[in-house]
Amino acid sequence: YKFWKTQPVPQFNEDGKGRGGPIKKVNLDEVPKERYPLLDGFEWGTIDPEDKKEVGELYELLSNHYVEDDDSNFRLNYSPVFLKWALTAPGWQKQWHIGVRASASQKLVAFISGLPTNINIHTQTIKVIEINFLCIHKRLRSKRLAPLLIKEITRRCYIQGIYQAIYTAAAVLPTPVASCRYYHRALDWLKLYDSGFSHLPANTTKARQVAKYHLPSTTQTPGLRLMQAGDLEAVRELLEQYLQRFDISPAFSIDELRHWLFLEAGQGKEGGKQVVWAYVVEDLETQKITDFVSFYSIESAVLSHSQSDVIRTAYLYYYAAHRTQNLQQRLQGLINDALILAKKARFDVFNALRLQDNDLFLEKLHFGCGDGQLNYYLFNYRVEPVVIEDESACLDGQRPGGMGVIML
């Protein structure tokens, strides 16, 4: 950890007893005013997420060089429309969409993105940058370029008065604030089997596997319907109240929530390019919004020569339930409806992490545990272990704690 042991992050050998809060007080006149020097033949650039051509260059880089599974059978394949959506949330700045270009060819060979937002950590609301899409061309790996990208985006954030960050990685780095197992729920088991994503367990048959994952064609929750713009304020209140169960959670503005739950109508539906789906449960008597669920779409390219070339994946995004009496039963019904809706939208698999209240439904709804986990990290912030003063502060006594932020 030559690089990470020089960074203001909790180191592995800490005893976790430290006071919660920022690790390093950033002194602005110590922050370099100039960009870090790059490897010879390369130059810093930015990607304008509203420029179709530049989004195309970013798509090209990520489509060929971004996250793969451990056996390099699949690669995440974020679409250009998704990338524009992911990079233009309220408060975005071009200077935080940092590219590295080969000077001669002007080819984009590396990228890192930052998006400012606010998160609640216990009782504190802190301004952070969300870091995502760190990617280096396969031919430029192991040249210590990643630390350079990280230091450059850190420098640009410090100058703008942002001193903390949140990020996820499959990589184990100093020091995870949460580690969440991957879970997958087959929707089209045969497609997943043909693609090598799913295997036939011993002493069962394909027919039995298909039957195991069968879903009804209609949703079951009374009052479930597509979320509309008019539901926004009610959903924000419902979500804000529900997320208090978790130690770390997003502190969404109404503008952020509008962005994350509605793709602007224009880019939304045409040509199967929808990227996010959001549904509410409206109580038929009171017309109140009592629950909500959302999911987003990332395809995975199948890298082997198998016939199916993409796996359409739905990722569970934010959800919330009002009050929490029989929370387990309500979430099982709500998420099962999300599975039904995802299947109707032609997704092949539905992914979720082991965080929030997901333990209440993962097993029951036939999610299988994947290999690997997603680690969550905070930069320049130490979270002290949570101590629950009065149980009454939580909803129904049993407060899951832990991670409540979902990263794209």
Ligand SMILES: CCCCCCCCCCCCCC(=O)SCCNC(=O)CCNC(=O)[C@H](O)C(C)(C)COP(=O)(O)OP(=O)(O)OC[C@H]1O[C@@H](n2cnc3c(N)ncnc32)[C@H](O)[C@@H]1OP(=O)(O)O
């Ligand atoms: C206040 C504002 C703060 C803002 C910044 C907050 C921090 C943000 C941090 C970034 C959050 C990213 C969130 C996401 O996007 S996670 C997704 C990451 N992307 C991929 O997995 C795509 C495929 N892989 C690649 O493109 C490259 O392998 C990457 C770019 C990942 C590393 O390139 P390369 O393989 O050519 O290595 P190197 O020789 O340049 O450098 C080696 C050093 O880099 C450390 N390393 C390796 N992988 C990661 C990783 N995923 N996060 C952080 N550090 C990582 C490694 O421990 C070693 O340091 P040390 O062990 O010697 O110490």
Ligand SMILES: Cc1c(COc2ccc(F)c(F)c2F)oc2cccc(OCCCNCc3cccnc3)c12
């Ligand atoms: C990722 C991910 C997996 C693993 O699945 C794949 C991983 C790599 C692939 F190329 C692939 F096709 C996968 F299906 O299973 C999941 C279940 C729930 C949520 C998941 O990812 C949430 C989005 C994570 N942000 C992108 C990312 C992914 C990995 C490491 N760092 C950042 C995942």
